[in-house]
Amino acid sequence: MMTTTVCIAVSCDTCGDACRDEERGRTVYFGTESEALEWLSRSGWHVTGNGRALSCAQCVAERTCAEHGHVTRHWADCECSQSSGHHQDDDGRCTRQFTWCERCLTLVHRDRPAVPGTREVA
């Protein structure tokens, strides 16, 4: 018996990433278009034009952050040594804080606000 198997592979129009199964770390292929579209919407991809244009979740997140700013909540103080070149306050503590954006997972940093607890949009 001979069978022809057609499988559908999708990739992001922006960064060119193929969609991947994060758990297994390999490219995912689909048997049907609707299967692909369902997986994409479940995985946070943006699908426009019924699959003609695709953006992976990471690109969607980065675009959203570029427009609206990063999502930052839990800032951690930088614990660098004196020689890092970071700015230090009068007590010799580094004034830098960092966190990972909850949306695009980019490392962002800021200067520690003068008043503790002040929220600042990065």
Ligand SMILES: [Zn+2]
């Ligand atoms: Zn992408």
Ligand SMILES: [Zn+2]
């Ligand atoms: Zn972000």
Ligand SMILES: [Zn+2]
């Ligand atoms: Zn530092």
